[in-house]
Amino acid sequence: MISRRTLLRSAALTGAALVGARIPFARASLSYPTHPVRWVVPYAAGGATDVLSRLLCQRLSERLEQPFVVENKPGAGSNIGTQAVIASPPDGYTLLLTSTANAINASFDPQLPFDFAKGIAPVAGVARIPLVLVVNNDLPVQNLKEFIAYARANPNRLSIASSGIGTSLHLSGELFKAMAGVQFTHVPYRGSAPGLTDVMSGQIQGMFDNVTSSFELVRAGKLRALGVTTRERSAILPDVPPIADVLAGYETSSFYGVGAPHDTSRDIVDLLNREINAALADATIDRRVAELGAVALHGDAAAFGTMLAGETERWRKVVELSGQRKE
The missing domain is CATH 3.40.190.10 (Periplasmic binding protein-like II)
Structure with a gap:
């Protein structure tokens, strides 16, 4: 029979081994990013999307000590840039500025060549604009x-x-x-x-x-x-x-957020979420967001995912009510 002392010693060694096994994974997640990160804006340069993106990318570059580079990839109502991110490796080095267009296109465009809800992992909200x-x-x-x-x-x-x-x-x-x-x-x-x-x-x-x-x-x-x-x-x-x-129940708005390819590591998503929230809380960025007439969106990745699902459903109802769909 195994003695109590031997059992306790064995359990202690096993626990230490498990802790040791987790250390490389933790270090690996903390080492992100090790090279430049692409921040895809699926619109032409200029306007609120660029202003917000460049403000956040500058702050992320400073805090994470790697360049976050805005890449404008316009076309097809944001679908070209969105599809490019969905097709990218889920390694955290390609991000998407998500927007109302993604929520609308899910029901407005019956020929959409991708499933946005399944292809993009929600990272963080950025702003809502009336x-x-x-x-x-x-x-x-x-x-x-x-x-x-x-x-x-x-x-x-x-x-x-x-x-x-x-x-x-x-x-x-x-x-x-x-x-x-x-x-x-x-x-x-x-x-x-x-x-x-x-x-x-x-x-x-x-x-x-x-x-x-x-x-x-x-x-x-x-x-x-x-x-x-x-x-x-x-x-x-x-x-x-x-x-x-005057019209009870009427409500729409534009919103922006950040997404990553599906299956991106939860550690990376959580790190980016914390840093984006920290950037939005910065007095300089908060003031600039307000000057644009926008309202900053704060919260974890799950909260942003819930918001995305809600917006997609809201716009589905608007599309159905209006009878408008892409031909």
């Missing part, structure tokens, strides 16, 4: 109720711009149409800037746009803001009421 309905100053409406009344009295005489078919800007307008019982003509543009220009000139009567790119025009009196798409008012446009005050 949208705002802006109109030309000569349009004879001063508030949302008057706009709805005018649209009902003039069906299909209003033209509403967006940054492209299938974007959150486009579908926010389609949801508005369905809930308000109005009809207007959707005019897609290649980005927000040309659409806003035509709204100011009067060629187009209105537009749903991210507050990031339109709030300065509203403050300068070049556009009239009628309502924001979030339940709460935007800190950057505090005098503009939520559309939900």
Whole structure:
């Protein structure tokens, strides 16, 4: 029979061996990153996506002592960049700036060549941005109720711009149409800037746009803001009421976050999550996020995954209600 002393000694040696076996794994995870990390932005350079990405990448480079390099990879409504990341090795060296487009495309594009939910591991949220309905100053409406009344009295005489078919800007307008019982003509543009220009000139009567790119025009009196798409008012446009005050239950927004290829090590995901949250908590970055009209998103990877699933379901319902799908 084995003595109690021998059994205890054996157990102690086994425990030590197991602890020793874990040490190389822990060191391996702590050594990440050992070379530059690609941060894929699936949009052209410029705008809020670039500003947020470069701010975070600069801070991550400083804290983790390896370059985090922004790589713009636009095309196909963010699908080209997204697919490139999904196809990358799950080693933490290729990251994706995820966005509302990923949540929308899951149901809007029936020919999508990948499954975003299965292909991307959620890492961390970055920011949420309200949208705002802006109109030309000569349009004879001063508030949302008057706009709805005018649209009902003039069906299909209003033209509403967006940054492209299938974007959150486009579908926010389609949801508005369905809930308000109005009809207007959707005019897609290649980005927000040309659409806003035509709204100011009067060629187009209105537009749903991210507050990031339109709030300065509203403050300068070049556009009239009628309502924001979030339940709460935007800190950057505090005098503009939520559309939900008139259309109960109406709510949309744009969001950004970070994802990695599926099967990326949990240690790496958790490390990146902690560092991104730390960067967002930095006073300089927090102030810049607020200046963009955005609200920083904090939380662990699981919380961001839950948010992504919720946003995908929300936009699925909007796509179904609007009847809009990619041909």
